[in-house]
Amino acid sequence: MIELGGSQSQPQGGGSEHIKDVSEMTFMQDVVEASQQVPVIVDFWAPWCGPCKTLGPMLEDAVKAANGAVKMAKVNVDEAQQIAAQLRIQSIPTVYAFYQGQPIDGFQGAVSQSEIKAFVDRVAQQGGGAAGDSSNGLDDALAAAEEMREAGQTDDALQIYQAVLGEDEKNPRAYAGIVATLIEMGDVDKAEAVLNGAPAEIATTPELEAAHAQIALARQAENAGPLADLQTKVEADPSDHQARYDYALALQAAGRTEEAVDQLLELFRRDRTWNDEAAKTQLFTVFDALKPNDPIVLNGRRKLSSMIFA
Structure with a gap:
């Protein structure tokens, strides 16, 4: 990750109908307005940025x-300094994803190809799309298994998953x-x-990353504190960050995920750096455990992004 500054050069070419160079004059149309229909991933780069030359093509x-x-x-942040300033881009590479006019996800610095793929898949799914492999003959069986799980028919669902x-x-x-x-x-x-x-x-696929998050939440649930007592502590002292964090874990353990996310967002709003950004880390664990297009995920990511980018 490189601090902003350096010489200008010609912009890179997109080379695809789904990729384009965007200026300050076209940012509203090509990003904000376009994201009303489909998620738009914005790559903030500069010609002098070495890591950008690796990240961009991937x-x-x-x-x-x-x-x-x-x-x-x-x-190109050298040619769109006003946009970079508005979004508080202080170092590059920086990547934001916009959907319905709002930033919903992002990262800074160079990351691996598998992480990039997972990021793009996650953003695509939030927009209701499907990135990656085409469907195959096993999809119907998997869909049936998911319906059985939702209906509480866990034994039957398990047999289908194993058959697949x-x-x-x-x-x-x-x-x-x-x-x-x-x-x-x-x-x-x-x-x-x-x-x-x-x-x-398949260890780094979004499905297995979600499974890891689900197991992490299940382990936390095993040690969650008494819900009523933690709620009382938070109400008595709203500045007790540990109590609010523990209360969020207890809410999650009780299946009250949306309320848990609200408590974590409030903790992040009060002190985003508390306990090595524990609130944000826990939020990402919850988001990863759910389906990318779950309303709790979509609303939670938007609220978190608005606080990060505010």
Whole structure:
């Protein structure tokens, strides 16, 4: 990650109908307005930035692979200093994702190809799109298993997920389904063992990252404090950050996820750096455990982003 400053040069070319260079004059149209229809990932870069030259092409490849589920806007901060100042871009590379006119996700600095793919997949899914592989004959079975889980038919769902793995031993949705089902059945140890046994090739897929987050939340639930007592402590002393954090964990353990997110957002608003940014870290764990297009995730990410970028 490099602090802003340096010489100017010609902008990079997008090379795809889903990727374009954006100026200060076109930012509103190509990012804010365009994001009303499909998520727009904005890459803030500069010609003199070495890490940008590595990150940019990897991000472009991931956006192209999304087949229109997301778009990408490339902003040269040397030529769009007003936009960079408004969004408080202080170092590059910086990447923001906009949807429905609001920033919903982002990161700074160079990251791995797998992390970029996961980021693009997550953003695409928040917009209701689907990045990545096309559907196959096992999708109907997986959808049926998910419906069974939602109906409480965990034994039947588990059998279907296992049958799918018998046909496709590297199917991340099937692995994630087994993990989620075992957690719902109360066998967190077995769920963790299944996840640890997943093939290395799918270890960084969004489905398995979500499974890891679900196990983390399940472990936290095992040690969650008494809900009523923690609520009383927070009400008695709203500045007690530890009590509010513990209260959020207890709410999550009780299945009151939206309330847990609200408490974590309030903690972040009061002191974002408390306990090594524990509130933000926990929020990301909760978001990762849910489906990317879950309203709790969409609303929570928007609120968090508005506080980060305010």
